[in-house]
Amino acid sequence: MSNKPVSLKVLAAHLGLTVPTVSRALNGYADISPATRERVRRAADELGYRPNQNARRLSIGNPETVGYLMPRIGQSIAQPFVAQLLQGLGEALGKRHWDLLVSHAESASDELAQIEKLTRSGRVSGLVISRPLRNDPRLQLLQDLKFPFVVHGRTGSSTDYAWYDVDGEDAFVTSVNHLVGLGHSRIAFVGSPLQFQFAQDRLIGYERGMVVNGLTVDKDLIQIAEFSDDGGEAATNILLDLPQPPTAIVCVSDTMALGALAAIRGRGLRPGVHVSVIGYDGLQFGNHSNPPLTTMAQPQAHAGRRLGDMLMAIIDGDKPSKHQELQRAQLLRRMTDGPMHTAADQKLVSTREETT
C-alpha cells in the first residue's frame, strides 16, 4: 500500500490545521475541541500517521530507549540466558513503548568506550549491565556519569545502585546442604575466575555451606578454571586426580557442570552415582545432558522484566537504592545428584543403562 511515512506537516495540511494543533490533538491536550480532536484522530490513522520517534524523543528530551551490554565472555557457551533475558527486558519496555538497544564490545576497554558513547550521545536513557566484576570499572564509570543503570547481579559495594540478582550464596548453601543430606562430605567446588562477582558469591556460599555442616573447607577441593565447559572439565579432572577425590561437585554454572560431567564420564564413572554434580543456571538444555543435570534454576525472563521495570522507574526519578531485588534459586533435581557412593572401588561401574 502506502510507503513513505506521513509527517505531522502533511497531516496538518490535509486537515487545514497547523502542526502544533494536530500534535496537541493527538496527545490529548485540553485546549483542543473534542470535535477537532476526533477529526484529527480519524485522519491520523486513515493516513497511517506515526510520529517520528527520533524527532519526538529529541523534543521531549528522553530517548525512551534502554541499552543492554552483551556480556563478553570468550567463545564459550556462556550466553544461553541472554535470549531469555532480552525477551523479558523487551516485554517490560514494550509496555511503555520503549525500545531495546543491544550493544556488545570487543574488549574491556572497548566496553567502557561503548558506555561513554551510549550515554553521552543521548541514545539511551539507561543501561543494563550483566555479570558485574568484583570491582567493575563500568559501574564506576556509570556512577561518575550519574547515568541511570541497573545491574543484573551485584557487587560488594552494592548499596548505592539498583540491581536484580539471584542469591548465589544462598543457592550454594542449598546445594551443599542437599549433598550433605545425601551423605556426601567430600564436596568440591568448580568455579570461574573470581574477578566475576558471582563467582565470588557462589564460592562463599559453598564455603558457608561446608562450615554450616561441620565440614572443613579443603583448599584442594576448590578448583578455579576458565568459564567454559572445557574449563569445567579440566578442573574436574584435577579434582578426580586427587589422592582423596570428592564424591560430589558443585559447579558455578551449568556450562562448567557439563564439562564436569564429561570429565567424570571420561573416567568410566557415572555422574549422579559415583560422583554427584550440581550446576547453576537451570538451563533447559540440562534436560538432555548425560545424564540430565541437577541444577539451581532461576527465571531469566522474569529477571529481564524486573530489570526493565526497575530501570524505567529509576529514569523516572526513583532512587536507585530503592530497587534491589534478590531472587532465590530453586533446586531442580534431575539425575546428577545421588546418594554418597561408598564402598566398592570406583572402578566398579554399574552396568545399568541410564534411562532418561
Place this chain on the structure above:
Amino acid sequence: MSNKPVSLKVLAAHLGLTVPTVSRALNGYADISPATRERVRRAADELGYRPNQNARRLSIGNPETVGYLMPRIGQSIAQPFVAQLLQGLGEALGKRHWDLLVSHAESASDELAQIEKLTRSGRVSGLVISRPLRNDPRLQLLQDLKFPFVVHGRTGSSTDYAWYDVDGEDAFVTSVNHLVGLGHSRIAFVGSPLQFQFAQDRLIGYERGMVVNGLTVDKDLIQIAEFSDDGGEAATNILLDLPQPPTAIVCVSDTMALGALAAIRGRGLRPGVHVSVIGYDGLQFGNHSNPPLTTMAQPQAHAGRRLGDMLMAIIDGDKPSKHQELQRAQLLRRMTDGPMHTAADQKLVSTREETT
C-alpha cells in the same frame, strides 16, 4: 567526572564560534580553516563532546539503526542461535557505528503491528527477519512498504528480496547420503510444522536424498511435530512404534534431535548404535548430549555479520536481489551416527558404558 552531555551549542560558545561552524569543523568540511578545525577538535574531546545521535540522525534523515525481530517460537530451546546472531549483527553494524534494536512480538498479528510501527516511526532504517514462513505476511508487508529488509532464511518466492540462508535441502541430502553410506536404508525424518519454510526445505532435501540413493520415501517415516524437544521425542516414539522402525533419523533441528535421543534412550536403545540420529544447527551444547549429537553445523555469527552488511548495502541503495547468499552446512560428526545395526534383536543392549 563530568555528567551532563555537552551540546554543540555550549561547545560553540566555549570557542566563540557559531554552532554550524563547529559542526562543519568536526565533520571535516573544506571551508573551515585547518587552524580552527584543529582548535575545535581539541576542545571537543576535551569537553567530551558527542553529537546527540537522535538529533543528528533526524537531521540526516537516517536512523542508522537496524531492527531485529526476535523469532517467536513457544517456550522451546529454539533461541540458542539468537545470541550469536546478534553478536554477528552487532559487529557488522558497529563498523559503521550503527545501532541494533531488538524487538519481539507476542503473536503473529502483533508482529505485523511491530513492523508497521518500526518502519513508519522512523526508528530503523532496515529490518532483519528470521525464520520466514512459507507465505510470510511479514515479508509481504515489508515489500508493500518498500522498506529495506533482509531475511535470515528464504521462502519459495525468494527472487526479489535479500536473504542469507543455509542450504537446508543440500544439508539433508548430505545427511541422508552419509547415513546411506553407513548402511542405513530405513531413514526417517522428524520435522516441524511445514509453515516454516526451513521445515519444508529440509523435508525436500530428505526426500531428494532418499530418491537419489534409490530408496523409497515411506510416508510413515515422515513425522511432523511441535518444534521443540518434546515434539521431537513424541515424533520419534511414533517412529519407533512402527512395525518396521527406522534405523536412522534425521531431525529438522538439534532441539528436536535432543528429543529424539531421549525417546531412543527411553526404550533402552542406544543412539548412534541401534538408531542413528543427525540433527541440524550445530549447537555447541550438542557436545554434551547423551551421546554427543552428530549434526549439520553452521556459523551463526557469520550469518549475523553477512546479514548486517547486506542490509546496510541495501539501505545505501543496492538492489536487494543482488544480495542473496547461500551457505553450506557442514557435517559435524559426533557420536549419534553409526553403522547400520543389523541382526541381534534390538532388545539386546550393549553394556558398554559410553564415554565422551
Place this chain on the structure above:
DNA sequence: ACGCTAACCGAAACCGGTTTCGGTGCACAA
C-alpha cells in the same frame, strides 16, 4: 450594549544537530 472569561487554535521558540547560502576580509593580479 458592554465587558469578561473561557474555549480554541495559531505563532513562535525549542530540542540538537546538518546543510545551503551569503557576506566579509584579505591576498592577489591588473
Place this chain on the structure above:
DNA sequence: TTGTGCACCGAAACCGGTTTCGGTTAGCGT
C-alpha cells in the same frame, strides 16, 4: 589603486516533532 577571487565563517532554513505563549472568537452575565 581598484577590481577580482578565494578562504573563511555566520545567518538562515531544515529535519519532525513538543510546548509555551498570545490572540480571536464566542458565550455569558449584567
